[in-house]
Structure formats: structure tokens, C-alpha cells
Amino acid sequence: MSNGPRTFHIRTFGCQMNEHDSERLAGLLLADGLVPAEGDATADVVVLNTCTIRENADLKLYSALGHLKAAKAARPGLQVVVAGCLAQRERGAIADRAPWVDVVVGTHNLTATPGLLARAATEGPVVAVLDAPDPEVARDATPALSAVRDVPYAAWMTIQTGCDNSCSYCIVPDVRGGEISRPLTDLVAEAELLASRGVTEVTLLGQNVNSYGRDLTGRGPLFAELLRAVGSVEGIERIRFTSPHPKDLRPETIAAMAETSAVCPQLHLPLQSGSDRMLTAMRRGYRAERYLERVAAARAAIEDLALTTDIIVGYPGETDEDFEATLEVAAAADYDSAFTFIFSPRAGTRAATLTDQFVPDEIVRERFARLKDLLDRSALAHHAARVGRREEVLVEGPSKRAVDVWSGYTRQGKLTHFPASSDVRVRPGALVAVDIEQAAPHFLRGSVAEVVRAPRHRVRIPLSVS
Ligand code: SAH
Numbered sequence: 001m002s003n004g005p006r007t008f009h010i011r012t013f014g015c016q017m018n019e020h021d022s023e024r025l026a027g028l029l030l031a032d033g034l035v036p037a038e039g040d041a042t043a044d045v046v047v048l049n050t051c052t053i054r055e056n057a058d059l060k061l062y063s064a065l066g067h068l069k070a071a072k073a074a075r076p077g078l079q080v081v082v083a084g085c086l087a088q089r090e091r092g093a094i095a096d097r098a099p100w101v102d103v104v105v106g107t108h109n110l111t112a113t114p115g116l117l118a119r120a121a122t123e124g125p126v127v128a129v130l131d132a133p134d135p136e137v138a139r140d141a142t143p144a145l146s147a148v149r150d151v152p153y154a155a156w157m158t159i160q161t162g163c164d165n166s167c168s169y170c171i172v173p174d175v176r177g178g179e180i181s182r183p184l185t186d187l188v189a190e191a192e193l194l195a196s197r198g199v200t201e202v203t204l205l206g207q208n209v210n211s212y213g214r215d216l217t218g219r220g221p222l223f224a225e226l227l228r229a230v231g232s233v234e235g236i237e238r239i240r241f242t243s244p245h246p247k248d249l250r251p252e253t254i255a256a257m258a259e260t261s262a263v264c265p266q267l268h269l270p271l272q273s274g275s276d277r278m279l280t281a282m283r284r285g286y287r288a289e290r291y292l293e294r295v296a297a298a299r300a301a302i303e304d305l306a307l308t309t310d311i312i313v314g315y316p317g318e319t320d321e322d323f324e325a326t327l328e329v330a331a332a333a334d335y336d337s338a339f340t341f342i343f344s345p346r347a348g349t350r351a352a353t354l355t356d357q358f359v360p361d362e363i364v365r366e367r368f369a370r371l372k373d374l375l376d377r378s379a380l381a382h383h384a385a386r387v388g389r390r391e392e393v394l395v396e397g398p399s400k401r402a403v404d405v406w407s408g409y410t411r412q413g414k415l416t417h418f419p420a421s422s423d424v425r426v427r428p429g430a431l432v433a434v435d436i437e438q439a440a441p442h443f444l445r446g447s448v449a450e451v452v453r454a455p456r457h458r459v460r461i462p463l464s465v466s
């Protein structure tokens with residue numbers, strides 16, 4: 001190992017909240033004197049930030065750990081950290097299955113990781129998982145303020161951790177604890193700081209953002225107020241959020257979305273099932289009709305709204321009739337796009353005990369394909385409707401497929417590709433107007449018509465070395 005500063009690499013397996021946790025952890029490791037490594041092959045510290053929402057998330061960790069065992073044998077100074085939701089859930093089991101792991105740290109004390117690494121260096125493997133969150137730690141603004149973000153023009157902000165709901169299939173409340181909201185003034189200050197650094201787009205994160213603030217005030221939720229407050233921060237031009245729960249989507253929130261120009265016309269409203277019988281079994285707290293009423297209210301108030309969702313196929317006891325109801329509601333909701341999941345039993349949840357009602361694999365697969373087909377068709381129809389329009393796109397940079405094709409997202413959240421421009425202002429972080437020429441189910445294609453605004457963040461100009 002070199003004598004320079006120790007290096008770290010973080011691999012993230014989970015949702016956006018998990019990704020943002022990784023950014024916050026990166027900031028804490030930097031503050032502790034470590035520097036980012038090129039990749040996990042050279043890092044002195046490798047952190048696996050895990051997810052356990054479905055079984056395939058668990059499998060990914062164990063496969064990654066298998067690779068790291070060999071790396072650790074070759075590089076004895078390497079420290080391996082397993083953090084995040086699976087670490088919270090499995091605790092000692094990870095240390096038993098993979099005794100070469102140095103630190104297992106849970107979701108409630110991620111910020112303790114730098115200290116735990118130092119402890120493990122002298123004492124050997126440490127498992128540090130707390131049963132419950134400490135509200136003071138969850139509300140501390142410091143890790144968010146020092147987060148190391150992937151891009152300088154867009155940022156995630158966790159507004160609330162945990163979940164007070166008890167959807168029968170879901171492991172999140174077990175691994176993230178109950179809802180804790182960060183103070184509104186801290187969040188506005190953070191948005192101001194981000195804007196002063198040139199961030200134009202923020203995405204507010206929580207498991208049930210509609211109930212943001214309920215734990216702070218003891219009165220009604222504050223989410224609508226938060227949207228308006230962040231929307232009034234100068235420089236923040238786009239606000240997105242995920243996820244609101246359909247049962248708590250209040251008229252105040254819809255009004256705040258409609259009246260705050262920075263809030264993007266995009267709503268991710270997880271349906272899960274279109275069958276009332278399934279929704280009751282899942283303990284979702286709404287019926288299909290209520291869901292569709294809220295969608296109609298949002299569409300009526302918010303111009304050009306793009307609607308997206310999550311749907312689970314094959315929940316225990318799901319009959320053909322239940323599934324047909326899901327197809328019907330999905331057709332009526334007319335989604336722009338959707339994430340579809342096959343039910344995955346999670347030990348510790350109620351749904352996992354209903355083994356006698358599990359739906360056979362072939363039936364689930366057939367239903368999944370039918371649903372996907374319907375959703376792909378409605379996605380394509382929504383994309384086709386954008387052809388001929390001029391859309392504002394926040395430029396991300398070269399696309400994954402080709403360097404001469406760049407991409408970014410429209411205000412509705414649609415991935416858009418366009419030919420690279422010779423205009424130097426068309427840089428990552430710029431807002432450009434794109435004429436949409438072509439539609440595919442998962443992206444749009446067009447060409448840059450004009451630059452709306454050059455990037456706001458400062459771009460480092462490389463020093464020329466002669
Ligand atoms: N709090 C968010 C959901 C977070 S989990 C919300 O309620 O919107 C993201 C999605 O994973 C859920 O919406 C659900 O569709 C899916 N999911 C959660 N648990 C699952 C399970 N056990 N099997 C399959 N899909 C699941």
C-alpha cells in the first residue's frame with residue numbers, strides 16, 4: 001500500500017435514499033482524511049451500501065462479498081464495510097457468513113462509520129447496528145451539508161427518514177425505523193446553500209413525503225409548505241420528490257405543486273395493485289377508486305402532469321380477477337412509466353407468512369409480461385405525444401451508448417437524447433430547449449434548438465501545463 005492518504009470506494013445497491021446516504025458517507029470519509037479511489041480494485045476501504053427490498057438485492061451483496069474475499073487475501077490492509085438496509089437486517093449473520101468483513105454498520109448509525117473503521121483497525125471486526133434511530137442524529141444537518149455529490153447541478157435532499165406505514169409486504173419500516181423529519185428551516189437553508197453552489201435541481205426524498213413534518217409539529221403535515229419554501233429559493237429551478245403515498249396525497253400538496261413554478265409536473269404515485277381486495281390485504285389504506293380520484297384531481301390542477309407508479313405482481317392470494325383489476329386501473333391511470341416488481345417474500349413481514357397463498361411462478365411471469373406490455377404501450381403513447389414539441393432539458397452529458405449523443409431529462413422527467421452540440425454552452429448543467437423528433441418507450445430523441453441558460457455552477461478550468 002502507498003504512503004499517501006487512504007482511499008475509499010462506495011458501491012450502492014439501493015434506492016435514491018441509499019444513494020444519498022452514500023454521498024453523505026463519502027463526505028464524512030473525506031473529512032476524516034480519506035480520498036476517493038479510482039475503483040474498488042485499488043481502494044483501501046470498500047463500502048457496500050446495501051438494500052434488502054427484494055431477494056435479488058440480498059443476493060447482490062453476497063456475490064459482491066465473494067469477490068472481496070479474494071481481494072482481501074491479496075491486499076491485507078483492505079477494510080470492507082457493509083452498511084445500509086441489509087446490514088441493518090442481518091447484523092451478525094453477515095459477520096458469520098463473511099468473517100472477513102471489518103465493519104457492519106446499520107442504517108441508524110451510518111455516520112459512525114469513520115470511527116468504526118478506526119476501531120476495527122485495532123480491535124478486529126465490529127458489528128454496530130442500533131435497534132432504533134436517534135432523532136437527533138437523523139435530524140443532524142452536518143452530513144447532508146458535507147455530502148459529496150456525483151454532479152454539481154442536481155442534488156438529493158433527504159427530508160424524512162423511516163416510514164410509519166405497515167404495508168404487509170414491505171421491509172422498509174423494519175430497517176429504517178419510524179418517520180423522522182428534518183426541520184423545515186434546515187432544509188431551506190440546505191437548498192439555499194446548494195443553490196449558491198450552482199445546483200438547479202433538487203429531489204426531495206422520503207418514504208412517504210406527504211406526511212413530512214407530522215412528527216415535528218404534532219399538527220398537520222408540512223409537505224405543501226416545504227414545496228413552496230424550497231420553490232422560493234433563488235436558483236432552484238426544478239423540484240422533484242419521491243414518494244408520496246396515495247392515501248395521504250392532500251389537496252394542499254396538489255395545490256402547492258400547481259402553484260410553485262419550480263415544482264416539476266411529475267408525480268410518482270405507487271399503486272401496488274388495482275384490486276381493492278389486494279389493497280386491503282397489503283394494508284395500503286386506499287381503494288382503487290380513491291386512487292383514481294386523486295390522479296384526476298392532480299391532472300386537473302397540474303398542467304402537463306407526467307404520472308408514474310410502482311406495481312407489485314403476484315402478491316399472495318392474487319387471483320386472475322385481482323390481476324385484471326390491476327390492468328384496468330393501470331389503463332385508466334394512463335401512466336407515463338412504471339416500475340413493476342414480482343412479489344418477493346421478506347422474512348419478518350406479514351405477507352411472507354402467507355406461503356399457502358403464494359402464486360405459482362409461471363402465472364406470475366405471465367401476468368408480469370401482460371402488465372409490462374400494457375405499461376410499455378402507454379409509455380410509448382405518452383412519448384409519442386411529445387413529438388413536435390419543444391421541451392426544456394437539463395443537460396447531463398454524453399449518453400451511455402455513444403459519445404456523440406448527449407442526454408438529459410425534461411421537466412416531466414423523460415430521458416431525452418440529442419446530438420452533441422458544438423456550442424460550448426451546451427455543457428452538463430445547462431438548460432436547453434430541445435425539439436422532440438422521435439419517441440421510444442424509454443426515451444425521446446430530438447435536437448437542441450436553443451440554450452435557455454448556461455450552467456450555474458462554476459466549471460473548473462484545467463490549468464495548462466506547458
Ligand atoms: N415508500 C415507497 C416505496 C419504497 S420501496 C412507497 O411507498 O412509495 C419501492 C417499491 O418496491 C414499492 O413501491 C413496491 O412496489 C416495491 N416493493 C416493496 N416491497 C416489495 C416486495 N416485498 N416484493 C416486491 N416488491 C416490493
Ligand code: SF4
Nearest residue numbers: 163165167170172207
Ligand atoms: Fe414500505 Fe409502505 Fe412504507 Fe412505502 S409506505 S416504505 S411500501 S411500508
Ligand code: F3S
Nearest residue numbers: 014015051052053085
Ligand atoms: Fe432498499 Fe433500503 Fe431503499 S431496503 S429500497 S435501500 S430504503
